[in-house]
Amino acid sequence: MACVMRPILMPTKPVLELRGLSTHFPIGNRVLKAVDDVSFSLHAGETLCIVGESGSGKSITARSILQIVGPPGRIVAGEILFTPPDGHTVDIAKLNPRTADMRAIRGRDIAMIFQEPMTSLSPIHRVGWQIMEGLLAHKLMDRKAARARAIDLLRQVEIPNPEQAVDRYPFEFSGGMRQRAMIAMALACNPKVLIADEPTTALDVTTQAEILRLIRRLQQAHGLAVLFITHDMGVVAQIADNVLVMRNGEVVERARVQELFRAPKHPYTIRLLEAATALGMAAPPARKAAPQGTAILKIRDLTLTYPAQSRLFGKAQPPTHAVRGVSFDLHEGENLGIVGESGSGKTTLGSCLIRVLKPSNGQVTYTMRDGSTRDMASLDRPGLKPVHREMRMIFQDPFAALNPRMTVGQCIGEPLLVNRLLQGEELAVRISDLLGMVGLPPDVAGRYPHAFSGGQRQRIVIARALAPNPRLIIADEATSALDVTLRRQILDLLLELQPELGLSFIFISHDLGVIRYFCDRIAVMHRGEIVEIGPADDICARPQMPYTQKLLAAVPEANPAHRDEGRTFFL
Amino acid sequence: MGRFIVRRLAGMVPFIILVSITVFMLIKLTPGDFVSNYAAALAAAGETVDDAMLDSMRARYGLDQSWLVQYWDWISGVMVGDFGYSFQWQQPVSSLIGERMALTLILSVSTLLFTWSVALPIGVYSAVRRYSIGDYFFTFVGFVGLAVPGFLLALVLMYVGVSVFHSDVGGLFSSQYADAPWSWGRVADLASHLWIPVIILGTSGAASLIRIMRANLLDQLNQPYVDTARAKGLSEFTLLVRYPIRIALNPFVSTLGWILPNLVSGAVIISVVLNLPTAGPLLLQALLGQDQYLAGAFLLLLCSLTVVGTLVSDILLALLDPRIRVS
Structure with missing residues (x-):
């Protein structure tokens, strides 16, 4: 691997330099300062990470550089100086976004990778065409050469069978492959600067590790300057040379990565790092000993097979085994984590347990509060009703899980009302009790969900789940949509309520840190099967199965001294 | 693609048959028939109407039979391209609508x-x-x-x-x-x-x-x-x-x-x-x-x-x- 120049020591001009950039959004007669006086410089071969929580202005900063901020956003002040290696400096902020001069920079000199590989590619154009398009738009080569280049790029980003893949549509690709195609697209014109806006956030840890490795390899091969935007301190520790911490549109701290992790200065940075390490793999779990209660849920040989499907066009698909032969017990008061990559069947398993989906085989024996047992797998609708009072679910997205046309009080009271458990004055009292439990004042009951932030909404969702006084809660990625500082608050809230209310949890997540913090036992799922199950400590410290080991190795550690593999360090 | 079109075309046949039955039923559901309308028009114009003549008209047009028989007469004609006869215009339907x-x-x-x-x-x-x-x-x-x-x-x-x-x-x-x-x-x-x-x-x-x-x-x-x-x-x-x-x-x-x-x-x-x-x-x-x-x-x-x-x-x-x- 060629030794890349040490950019910090080089006297050359930075390839990209921001001076006092401000991008504002006029909303009504207020002005939202999405980006406020941001300055930084980026050299060839360097990786600069911008880190911050949602709403910190990190994405808008990236978009401002290419002048693709959506209306009504506008760059109101500052300079964006781009200096190609052999050319003279251009101030991008002075260019009109709709001119050919601006377009000449987009894609050719500065390219961007977006967050959502599912929606950032056009669904109706072939992957190869989308890669070729930039080459053709900048008139760099003819169609035939562009196609050959597209195939070569797909090979560079390690997509198997690039000759066939070039004619595929994005929806025929997995998330990781789409993100690889996206990277190929960004690299097509040999840009000098690559902006990556949360490129791995929507991916599994193992895929994330592969993509990060790929970006790093390509960066070294092409001498790219990389501006990497993320909210994940683990990722920052793994790839950054320099770090910029943003909050409310402003830069609160800038430092070299080692310094930032060793001696953070700004209180906000300290909070971010604390939240990241608390849920990191090296931190102590929240619960000391696993309680040894009786088994309240016994799952035996649970299987869900989707039958073979005939297609409208083309060949029929073979049957898929979403969940295959899963067996385990859940004890009273226990927190069981189910972890796995997307497509491993963990969500399907959760849906089978609460009987949103009907398993095709096996038993789910639930012991009710009164001691009687029910086989969830074979119950009919009316038979499920009493069980559903004791077994509740919390979903991933607090924005989608609350009906926007119902008040918070109605949302929380609904499970009580439809089960005819409480009404009138008693219901109102119960609702304000529940709000108190999740740390919200009782007078919010009359307001609508849109008035609340993501973390508050998740509290409302939890209050709703607690309403009928359940014994078992199945939480499906309950903290994944939240910022890292909020994640721990929500987990701690659940842990605090647990002994008081006598709850047990099945916690489904792809985030090993969260699972480790919260759970007593962990079940690792892969391709619909449980490959390993055991106490959280054992699974995390002494994983037995190769798959579990791979999964653990892929978690980015929030410690820049422990980088994942041989990397040319700049500092 | 070819299979899809053929399958869709085959599916259209029973659907259109069902539609034709429904359409015919709906027309027959309205009270009266062409002859009673005709009689009402004649009466409105001040002419006397002879019941025997109306009955013979009904027999001539087949309106005295059950609607199923009438439907069958019509639809079996439609199959071979004969859409029937318009009472009002005294002409074959196909020449009228062509x-x-x-x-x-x-x-x-x-x-x-x-x-x-x-x-x-x-x-x-x-x-x-x-x-x-x-x-x-x-x-x-x-x-x-x-x-x-x-x-x-x-x-x-x-x-x-x-x-x-x-x-x-x-x-x-x-x-x-x-x-x-x-x-x-x-x-x-x-x-x-x-x-x-x-x-x-x-x-x-x-x-x-x-x-x-x-x-x-x-x-x-x-x-x-x-x-x-x-x-x-x-x-x-x-x-x-x-x-x-x-x-x-x-x-x-x-x-x-x-x-x-x-x-x-x-x-x-x-x-x-x-x-x-x-x-x-x-x-x-x-x-x-x-x-x-x-x-x-x-x-x-x-x-x-x-x-x-x-x-x-x-x-x-x-x-x-x-x-x-x-x-």
């Missing part, structure tokens, strides 16, 4: 083309320049177009045509071509008359399509893939045509199925007002007079048009959108 159906189709297709060619560019403009003066203007015009009933527009246009331009805007042909055989002169005459009903018929459709296109496109304009394409350095126009418009067309195409029959049946009132020799007015008369075979033939054709339109739009959709074709 030209009218053709003219209806010409009018409908012209209206469809007019609607699309007006609605697409304006819809795109309104979406891309949202909240501009132009957008507000077209939004206003669009709502006026939606709110004004077609027949009122027809009356106003006719009045303006007669009082200002001193020309007769009714009908599809000048008097010398009305009953003439087809010739180039007749085609040119048709074209010179066609634009007025096309505008009247197309206005409300175009107005609603502008709104649909605007909404579809606004959904697509903020999609992340548009940003991706913009970040590649494409020009705004290329970008617009290649990505969001292409995808916003899908709902357009999928509504094709019901636009076709809608144009045919929705044109009835306007055709009466404008005195157009299309299918609409004839269908109305046939229904009022319980001319069962004529009405049945029309309704059956309309339903077939719907089914064929849906199939065409499904095929177009599969061609436009690889997600439907491949997955």
Whole structure:
């Protein structure tokens, strides 16, 4: 691997330099300062990470550089100086976004990778065409050469069978492959600067590790300057040379990565790092000993097979085994984590347990509060009703899980009302009790969900789940949509309520840190099967199965001294 | 693809049979029959009606039999291309509706083309320049177009045509071509008359399509893939045509199925007002007079048009959108 120049020591001009950039959004007669006086410089071969929580202005900063901020956003002040290696400096902020001069920079000199590989590619154009398009738009080569280049790029980003893949549509690709195609697209014109806006956030840890490795390899091969935007301190520790911490549109701290992790200065940075390490793999779990209660849920040989499907066009698909032969017990008061990559069947398993989906085989024996047992797998609708009072679910997205046309009080009271458990004055009292439990004042009951932030909404969702006084809660990625500082608050809230209310949890997540913090036992799922199950400590410290080991190795550690593999360090 | 079309065509057969039964039943459900209507008309004109004569008429037309037998007589004829006999016109149904159906189709297709060619560019403009003066203007015009009933527009246009331009805007042909055989002169005459009903018929459709296109496109304009394409350095126009418009067309195409029959049946009132020799007015008369075979033939054709339109739009959709074709 060629030794890349040490950019910090080089006297050359930075390839990209921001001076006092401000991008504002006029909303009504207020002005939202999405980006406020941001300055930084980026050299060839360097990786600069911008880190911050949602709403910190990190994405808008990236978009401002290419002048693709959506209306009504506008760059109101500052300079964006781009200096190609052999050319003279251009101030991008002075260019009109709709001119050919601006377009000449987009894609050719500065390219961007977006967050959502599912929606950032056009669904109706072939992957190869989308890669070729930039080459053709900048008139760099003819169609035939562009196609050959597209195939070569797909090979560079390690997509198997690039000759066939070039004619595929994005929806025929997995998330990781789409993100690889996206990277190929960004690299097509040999840009000098690559902006990556949360490129791995929507991916599994193992895929994330592969993509990060790929970006790093390509960066070294092409001498790219990389501006990497993320909210994940683990990722920052793994790839950054320099770090910029943003909050409310402003830069609160800038430092070299080692310094930032060793001696953070700004209180906000300290909070971010604390939240990241608390849920990191090296931190102590929240619960000391696993309680040894009786088994309240016994799952035996649970299987869900989707039958073979005939297609409208083309060949029929073979049957898929979403969940295959899963067996385990859940004890009273226990927190069981189910972890796995997307497509491993963990969500399907959760849906089978609460009987949103009907398993095709096996038993789910639930012991009710009164001691009687029910086989969830074979119950009919009316038979499920009493069980559903004791077994509740919390979903991933607090924005989608609350009906926007119902008040918070109605949302929380609904499970009580439809089960005819409480009404009138008693219901109102119960609702304000529940709000108190999740740390919200009782007078919010009359307001609508849109008035609340993501973390508050998740509290409302939890209050709703607690309403009928359940014994078992199945939480499906309950903290994944939240910022890292909020994640721990929500987990701690659940842990605090647990002994008081006598709850047990099945916690489904792809985030090993969260699972480790919260759970007593962990079940690792892969391709619909449980490959390993055991106490959280054992699974995390002494994983037995190769798959579990791979999964653990892929978690980015929030410690820049422990980088994942041989990397040319700049500092 | 071939298998899909064959399967869809095969599926159409039982559906159309069911439709034909329903249509015939509905016609027969109304109280009375053609003969009682005829008798009422005679009585209204002050003539005496002889019951024995009415009974013999019923026997002659087969109206004294059960509706199942009548249905079978009709449908077995339809299978071999004989659509029955119109009592009102004393003519075979097929000779009555042949030209009218053709003219209806010409009018409908012209209206469809007019609607699309007006609605697409304006819809795109309104979406891309949202909240501009132009957008507000077209939004206003669009709502006026939606709110004004077609027949009122027809009356106003006719009045303006007669009082200002001193020309007769009714009908599809000048008097010398009305009953003439087809010739180039007749085609040119048709074209010179066609634009007025096309505008009247197309206005409300175009107005609603502008709104649909605007909404579809606004959904697509903020999609992340548009940003991706913009970040590649494409020009705004290329970008617009290649990505969001292409995808916003899908709902357009999928509504094709019901636009076709809608144009045919929705044109009835306007055709009466404008005195157009299309299918609409004839269908109305046939229904009022319980001319069962004529009405049945029309309704059956309309339903077939719907089914064929849906199939065409499904095929177009599969061609436009690889997600439907491949997955």
